[in-house]
Amino acid sequence: MVYKRPRAASPSTAQKRPRQDIRLGTELPPDEDGDDGSFVPVWKQTVTDDRGRRRLHGAFTGGFSAGYFNTVGSKEGWAPKAFVSSRSNRNKDQASAATQRPEDFMDEEDLAQASESRHLETAQSVAPIGSSGGVGRPTDGFFGLFVTEEETMGVKVVHQMGWRRDQGVGRKVRRHASLNDGIAASKDTSEHFFAPKDAPSMSSAREEIRRKGLGYLSEARLSKAGNTDPDSGPSLAFTFLNSSKKSQTSKKPTPKKSSFGVGVLNDTGSDDEDPYELGPKITFNKTLGKEKKAKKPSKFVKPAVADGLVYVPRKATKAGTSLSRMSQDEKATLKGFTLEMNTNDLMIKPKFPPPLIPEGWKTSRNTSSEERVQDFQSVTDAARSSTLDAKARASLLGETPLPSRSIFDFIPKEARDRLVTMSGNTALPQGLGQSAPEGYEASEQSTAKSLWSFVPRLDKHVAAGALAKGATGWMPYGEDSNKRARYVGFLELKSGSRQELPERGPGMSVSEWAKELEEFAHAAQVFKPASGIMASRFISSKATQSTAGVDSTGEDILRQPTAKVEDPTEQAAKLGMYGPMTRSSLPFHPSRLLCKRFNVKPPPDNPNTADIHPVDFDIKPKTEEPISKSDMDRLMREVASRGPATQRPAWMSYEPEAPVPAAVTKHAIVDIETNEALSKERASEDVFKAIFGDDDDEE
Amino acid sequence: MPAFPTTPIAKLTGHGGIVHALAYSSGSASYILTGCSDRTIRLYNHTKATTTSVAPPAGSQAYAPGLVSKYSAHGYEVLSIDVSTDNEKFVSTGGDKSVFYWDVQTAQTIRRWSGHNARVNRGVFGGEGDSVIVSGSFDGTVKIWDIKQNNYKPIMTLDEARDSVTDIAIFDAEILVSSVDGRVRSYDLRMGMCSVDVIGYPVTSLSVSKKGTEALVSSLDSTVRLMDRGNGQLLKAYRDESFVNTDLRVRSTLGLNDSVVLSGSDDGMVFAWDLLEGECKHKFRHSDMREVKGKGAATGERKGKKDVVSAVAFCGARREWASAGGDGNVIVWGMDG
Incomplete structure (x- = not known):
């Protein structure tokens, strides 16, 4: 790779200020190979061989x-690979042959990136402490190297104050040097000041907060398993680790990891530990060579101390609390006291039995509670034993006595019988069915109110519709005029034109009446006039029974086609008397928007002008009164435009013409002079033929 | 009565069924729109067609002579067409219960209003600047749709008619509605009054004179009547012994500056009456493209069921009129030469 040649000072600046240059020393002779260090662009640079020739390949x-710019073969360029015949010298046999590595094609940036991406991590097999792997055998003296301690600020402070690791805290003690595990205390040697022995500090009895799920039995299970399986237990136990577990944990720096549960690396092997306590017991430094300071000799590898490596079985440590212990201040425990190592016991609050009351002791305070207890009576007992009845109690309380009647005086006999049959108690007094006593009878209003509750709900427009339909055409209960009248009354009430309670038929109980009202409500729902498309599809049937009660006069079953009552206007039109007779006018309320579109001032008295939203015009206004003003107008219009048909009951009126499709149906020619339907008593033969086509008896 | 155009000058072909609707364009009336039972509306320039023009064979993509454009969106037969005064839009109604509002140039529907419960017999423009469309339907209602607003509901519904609404005419601020129930209702928006004129027979066609004081009413008693709108009196009744209109919706119209009454018939004839005198001046046989002279000559010549003249339209600008027949042809009649 060719780099840009280092450039000296900018030639331009040198040329600009030649006079101010101060030259010291002698000038170097010009470079033989012409490389004066001035900047030459890459494309101008030429590579020459040692003889100054450009290399021609x-x-x-x-x-x-x-x-790269003819650098092949130069001293900083590429060397072409010589051809190696695989016949004589096989390429794969050359072990030393330079094979191409990715690094050969990397520049510095790539290399830096690659090295950055490389992290040194411990392999999985490295599990030095407490594991059964071969590396972490107890014989391996190096395992301590993997244990480091981050020191807390407190530790640092006491370090500053002269404390050393594995020393106790406190004043120095004057004693003989004890070299051999404290047993051989040579008396002859002089006494020295020694730091007090490191004694396990008692941790304060901290309430253990158990954050475990319901029914979790980890400790019991683990301890059981740990006891049964010798391998899973720690093969190496440190006495100080076991004895001063609490102190260790308290001395330990705050755990760096916050992982949950026990991993392989931070498993201290002790089953008594709460495995879900946050943080590991030992933190490992996973990077090598990043120590901040020279590694201190760890306490794990201190050979000649009393707390050396001693293999102690777990059971022994558990039972071994009776080993000679020193109290915290290096003094022997007082006689009669034992050093309690199990700090957990302190946490158990002793429960003391209540003091025994000596026999025959009697309190000096004499209370009257005894007597009170004696004459205590429950309310029920008192009531039972009481001779007072309700009346007596009432008189005691000063109530004005009710007229001395029982409920049976007021209920009717049938109700009493019902009570008897329901309760099975035949000894009930006779029901007299009297009316309520003076001043206590239910007011008329309240009875009416209770009766009003029987009147079923019915929408006002439904009632009005049913009523309107009844006015124009068919109405239910044609066979019972009284019932029909009641029905009409009910509809009037519901449509709002009446206020009083619907009348009750003679001899009708309240329940029957209520039932009838329900029926009316249903009937109104059913017989309300059809609306929309349905209304346009159906024409109300022309007639019911002509009159109620005249049904059995021996008329033929075939209904007479009633004479079509000609609208006088149509008659006039057919006679050609067009003019005032055929013309009628009715009010018409164009919507405001329509008038606006036609650029016309809306006619006065237009109820629709108040409306703003044009959509609403399509919706029929809901009326408050049974027939509102607009509906009245509508009815008037209908009457005027459709002829008088709507005024009369349907059985009297002419039927509106069946819809005649404009272009298809034949126009019915009506003979004005004669009406066959009227002149004939009997239906024509054609009708019979049409119905009983195959019957021959008529012919 | 001035000279009446009696010579066929063009034959507009290419229809696939009965032509129900016929409308001249507004203004110079240089185009003719036809609505056919084959669900298509066609725009013709009838000056490009001749009396001998032949429809292209069925299935071919070629346009019939004079055919300018086709408008197809209807799913049922087209029953009425009305062109706006600026010739840019037109409205068509038909069997699909909807009112279609078309753009002439793009041949697309701008709006479609549905709300009628049955086929829509008639749709006309109304209001100032053609701002509303009034449509009458077989369901007996007249609905007024607003073009200016984007409302899918009608501004107003007139449901006084007791039977199918057959025709609507608009004069100024009055909406005239004819119905099969034999009545012509005239809604005066200014006065807020609706005057009902009983004709006595199902009314099939309705048109208003230019003055607005008369209404021409066709009814199914083979009579065309000219009614005084002021008082509802009969001004003139137009009949002929050979004029038959008892079954079908046949249009009638006023023409030649309201001096002629023109009506189709059930049997393929077109009749022209003098407005004032009321006598039948001309009879034309639509399928033969000729005028029939003499009384009684036209009777008994009806050829088949389809030989009807369902619509006639008078050109507002020239002495020219058109008749649309059940045979699928539209004949344009003009003056000689």
Whole structure:
């Protein structure tokens, strides 16, 4: 790779101020190969061989531009690979042959990137402590190297104050040097000041907060498993680790990891630990060579201390609390006291039995509670034992006595019988069915109110529609005029034109009446006039029974085609008397928008001018009164435009002409002079033929 | 009565069924729009067609002589066409219960209003600047649609008619509605009054004179009547012994500056009456493209069921009129030479 040549000072600045240059020393002779260090663009640079010639490669292998600007073969250029015949010298046999690596094609940036992406990490197999892997065997003295401790600020402070690791805290003690594990205390040697021994500090009895799920049995299960399986337990136990577990944890720096549960690396192997306590017991430095300071000799590898490596079985440590212990201040425990190592016991609050009351003790305070307890009675007992009845109690309380009647005085006999049959108690007094006593009878209003509750709900427009339909055409209950009258009354009430309660038929109980009202409401729903398309599809049937009660006069079953009552205007039109007789006018309310579109002032008295939204004109106005003013107008218009048909009941009126499709149907020719339907008593033969086509008896 | 155009000058072919609707364009009336039962509206320049023009064979893409454009959006037969005064839009109605509002240039529908419950017999422009469309339907209602607003509901619905609405005419601020129930209702928006004139027979066609004081009413008693709109009196009744109109919706119109009454018939004849005298001046046989002279000569010549003249239209600018027949041809009649 060719780099840009280093450039000296800018030649332009040198040329600009030649006089101010101060020259010191002698000038160098001009460069032989012409490389004066001035800037030459890459494309102008030429590569020459040691004789100053430009290198010409084969015409087919590059000519003057082989490689990067003809650098092939130069001392900083590429060397062409010599051809190696695979016959004589096989390429794969050459072990030392320079094989191409990715690094050969990388520039510095790529290399930096590649090196950046490389991280040094411990392999999975490295599991030094407490694991059963071969690396972490207890014999391996190096395992301590993997354990480091980040020091807390407190540790640093006490370091500053002269404390050393594995020393106790406190004043220095004057004693003999104990070299051999404290057993052989040589008396002859002089006493020295020693730092107090590192004694396990008692952690304060912290309430253990157990954050475990319901029914979680981890500790019991783990301890059981740990006891049964010897391999899973720690093969190496440190006494100080076990004895001063609490202190260790308290001394430990705040755990860096916050992972949940126990991993392989941070499993200290002890089953007593809460595996879900946050943070590992030991943190590992996973990077090598990043130590901030020279590694201190770890306590794990301190050979000649009392807390050395001692293999202690777990059971022994558990039972071994009776080992000679020193109290915290290096003094022997007082006689009669044992050093309690299990701090957990402190957490258990002792429960003391209540003090025994000596026999025969009697309190000096004499209360009257005894007597009170004696004459306590429950309310029920008192009520039971009471001789007072309701009346007596009422008189005691000073109530004015009710007229001395029981409920049976008021309920009718049938109700009493019903009570008897329902309760099975035949000893009930006779129902007298009296009316309520003076001053206590239900007011008329309240009875009416209770009766109003029986009147079913019915929409006002439905009622009005049903009423209107009844006015123009068919109405239910044609066979019972009284019922029909009641029905009409109900509809009038519901449409708002009446206010009083619907009348009750003679001899009709309230329940029957209520039932009838329900029926009326249903009937109104059913017989309300059809609307929209349905209305245009159907024409109301022409007649019901002509009159109620005259049905059995022996008329022939075939209904007489009633005479079509000619509209006088049509008659006049057919007679050619066009003019006032055939003309009629009716009010018409164009919508405001329509008038606006026609650029016409809306006619006065136009109810629709008040409306603003044009869409609403399509919707029939909902009326408040049974027949509002607009509806009245409408009716008037209908009457005027459609002839008097709507005024009369349907059975009297002429039927509006069946819709005649404009271009298809035949026009019915009506003979004005004679009406066959009227002149004939009997239906024509054609009708019978049409109905009973195959019957021969008529012919 | 001035000279009446009696010579056929063009034959507009290419229809695939009965031509129900016929309308001259507004203004110079140089184009003719036809609405056919083959669900298509056709725009003709009838000066490009001749009396001997032959329709292209069925299935070919070639346009018939004089045919300018085709408008196809209807799904049913087209029953009426009305052209706006600026000739840019037209309205068509038909069997698909909708009112179609067309752009003439793009041959696309601008708006479609649906709200009628049956086929729409008639749709006409109304209001100032053709701002509304009034449509009458077989369901007996007249609905007024607003062109200026984007409302899909009608401005107003007139449902006084007791039967199918057959024709609508608009004069100034009055809407005239004819119905099969034998009545002509005239809604005066200014006065807020609706005057009902009983004709007595189903009314099939309705047109208003230019003065607006008379209305021409065709009814199914083979009579065309000229009614005084002021008082509802009969001004003139136009009949002929050979004039038959008892079954079909046949259009009638006023022409030649309201001096002639022109009507089609059920049997393929076209009749022209003098307005004032009321006598039948001319009879034309549509299928033969000739005038029939003499009384009684036209009777009994009806050829088949399709030989009807369902629509006639008078040109507003020239002495010219057109008749549309059940045979699928539109004949344009003009003066000699």
